[in-house]
Every structure is written in structure tokens, then in C-alpha cells.
Amino acid sequence: MGTTVVKLNKEKLKEVKQYYKAxxxxxxxxxxxxxxxxxxxxxxxxNSGKVMFQGDNExxxxxxxxxxxxxxxxxxxxxxxxxxxxxxxxxxxxGNGSYFGPLVVCAAYADKNHLDTLKKLGVKDSxxxxxxxxxxxxxxxxxxxxxxxxxxxxxxxxxxxxxxxxVGMKVALHNQCIHLLLEKxxxxxPEAILIDQFAQETTYRKYLKSEKNPITQNLYFITKGxxxxxxxAAASIICRAEFLNSLKQQSQEVGIELPSGAGSQSDxxxxxxxxxxxxxxxxxxxxxxxxxxEKAQKIAQKQN
Numbered sequence: 377m378g379t380t381v382v383k384l385n386k387e388k389l390k391e392v393k394q395y396y397k398a399x400x401x402x403x404x405x406x407x408x409x410x411x412x413x414x415x416x417x418x419x420x421x422x423n424s425g426k427v428m429f430q431g432d433n434e435x436x437x438x439x440x441x442x443x444x445x446x447x448x449x450x451x452x453x454x455x456x457x458x459x460x461x462x463x464x465x466x467x468x469x470x471g472n473g474s475y476f477g478p479l480v481v482c483a484a485y486a487d488k489n490h491l492d493t494l495k496k497l498g499v500k501d502s503x504x505x506x507x508x509x510x511x512x513x514x515x516x517x518x519x520x521x522x523x524x525x526x527x528x529x530x531x532x533x534x535x536x537x538x539x540x541x542x543v544g545m546k547v548a549l550h551n552q553c554i555h556l557l558l559e560k561x562x563x564x565x566p567e568a569i570l571i572d573q574f575a576q577e578t579t580y581r582k583y584l585k586s587e588k589n590p591i592t593q594n595l596y597f598i599t600k601g602x603x604x605x606x607x608x609a610a611a612s613i614i615c616r617a618e619f620l621n622s623l624k625q626q627s628q629e630v631g632i633e634l635p636s637g638a639g640s641q642s643d644x645x646x647x648x649x650x651x652x653x654x655x656x657x658x659x660x661x662x663x664x665x666x667x668x669x670e671k672a673q674k675i676a677q678k679q680n
Contacts, residue, residue, distance in 0.1 A: 379428060379429070380430075380435050380437075380438040382426070382438050383425055383427075385425060389409060389427070395440075395473070398473065398668060399412040407424070408421060413667070415665060416431050417434050427441065439579045459570075460604060460605055463487045463567045464568055464608075465485045465569045466483070466485075466570045466611050467481065467482065467570075468481070468602065468612040469615060472574075476623060477661075478533070478622050480619050482614045483550070484524075485607060486607035490521065493520075494610065497513065497520075499517070500609055502615075502616045505613070510616050510617050513613055514614050521610060522557060522561050524553045525618060526552060527618060529622075533663055534665075537663070537664075537665055543574070543579060543580075547580055548587060554569060555591055558591065567594075568594050568595075570598065570604065570605050570608055572599070572602065572612070573597040573598050576597075577597045630657070630661055632645055632649055632652070633645065642668050642672075643672050646671075646672030647679065651680075
């Protein structure tokens with residue numbers, strides 16, 4: 377078992393806590409902001425900003441946060457001059473932090489001559505749009521710009537998750553979306569490809585080496601990429617709409633309302649599914665490696 381320690385500022389520490397929200401334990405450790413267990417790795421975050429990762433392959437998990445851009449540095453991230461007005465392919469994902477529902481990744485292409493049209497449609501950061509707006513806007517985008525999306529259902533996610541960590545899975549999906557969209561668009565090519573950053577570039581490229589069709593050229597990485605180009609914003613909207621529609625469809629299928637996120641409501645609804653059909657049924661609708669599964673099992677046992 378290895379140990380890796382990274383030092384983060386207060387701003388990044390908040391992001392780390394939000395990221396591991398579903399895995400946080402009630403265990404109290406002196407001077408610690410939180411303690412979490414994820415995929416055999418323990419994460420102890422101290423108020424000082426030090427975060428200690430312990431376990432097998434803990435370095436890969438720590439790489440998620442080492443040298444990652446923060447709010448204070450993102451404004452100086454290296455993007456070519458006039459990037460927001462260029463013809464760009466952007467990629468983003470939705471559902472990675474939600475216990476229920478699929479993981480959706482999308483790549484979208486926004487030609488510089490269509491940027492003003494996209495703005496008029498209302499394309500912007502999906503976090504600034506409510507679900508109703510997203511569900512209305514996504515079909516308009518899908519009929520007006522080139523895009524490629526991949527949907528990993530919970531059932532499929534649970535089958536492949538043991539072979540992939542969170543970063544490896546997302547690298548594979550982003551790369552495949554980009555590869556397929558480039559094929560669709562050929563011979564037309566984007567001026568650049570912007571990936572909404574979920575790991576440092578060196579980590580992304582390390583995982584990329586194991587992919588069948590690695591796209592390695594003209595890549596840019598930045599957090600909150602939707603603020604830098606409408607292509608990423610469009611990809612985010614398409615992803616979110618797919619996630620919402622899938623969650624609704626799966627709720628109707630199982631006969632239980634499936635919430636987004638990974639909070640206590642997810643535990644309660646998962647317990648209902650367990651009582652209805654056991655873990656086997658839950659595996660069709662939830663990402664089983666989340667801490668919620670253990671919590672839901674305890675709730676279901678108490679209700680028996």
C-alpha cells in the first residue's frame with residue numbers, strides 16, 4: 377500500500393471535498409476536513425490543505441489534483457489568442473458524480489460562422505440553465521451542429537468499472553467521442569479541440585496511450601471549458617439532456633423516482649429498489665461502487 381500527499385489551497389480543497397462527497401465517511405480524524413474511501417483508496421484531507429491518498433494505485437488518484445488549474449490560475453491558462461471565436465470541437469461529460477443514471481460524454485463542433493447563432497439560441501454554461509431550458513435546447517443543437525455522444529448505462533458502467541478507474545474511463549470515452557466526430561466531419565477539421573478538464577494533461581495523455589484510436593494533436597485542456605468556448609457549452613447541454621431523459625425513463629421503468637446526485641435521497645430510493653429486487657435490480661440503475669450502496673443496504677435491512 378502506497379502513500380501520496382498533495383498540497384492544495386482552500387479553494388481547491390473545497391472542490392476535492394465536493395468531488396468525494398459520495399464517499400465521505402463519518403470517521404473523525406484530528407485536524408481533518410474530511411475522510412473518504414473510494415475504490416480501495418483512502419483520502420484524508422486536512423484543514424492545512426494537505427491531502428493524503430493511501431492504497432493501491434493511490435498515485436493515479438492523487439494525479440487528479442496535482443497541478444490542476446484552480447480558479448485563481450484558470451484565467452491565465454494557455455489558449456491561443458481569439459480562441460472563443462475560432463471553429464472548435466469541445467467535449468464534456470455528465471453523470472460521473474450521480475449515483476443513479478448513466479455517464480454521458482459528448483463532443484460537439486461549433487463553427488466560427490455559427491457562434492452568433494448559438495448565442496441567440498441561448499447556448500451557455502449548462503449550470504446557468506434549468507432542466508426545462510436544457511431539454512428544450514438540446515434537440516435544437518442536435519439538429520444544427522455536428523456532435524457525437526456516448527452513453528454508459530449503469531448496468532454497463534458496473535460491468536466495466538472494475539477494469540477502469542474514474543479517470544481512465546472518462547479518457548476512453550472522451551477520446552472515442554472525439555475520434556468518431558472527427559470521422560463524421562471529415563475532411564472538415566476543427567481549428568482545435570477543447571476538453572473540459574477532469575485531470576491534468578499528462579495524466580490524460582498517459583491513459584490515451586492504451587486507446588485504440590488516440591487523438592493526440594491540437595488538444596487543449598481547461599477547467600470550466602464552457603466558459604471559454606460555446607462548443608464545450610453545447611456538448612454539456614447535450615450531455616445533460618441525455619442524462620435527464622435517461623433518468624426519467626429509468627424511473628418509469630423501475631417504478632421508483634430516481635434522483636440526480638449522490639445524497640441521502642439516493643440512499644432511500646436505492647433501499648426501495650433493493651427491497652424490490654435486490655442488488656441485481658439495483659445494478660441496472662445505480663453505480664454500485666458508490667458509498668450509497670452500502671448505506672442503502674443498511675436502510676433496507678432495518679426496514680425488514
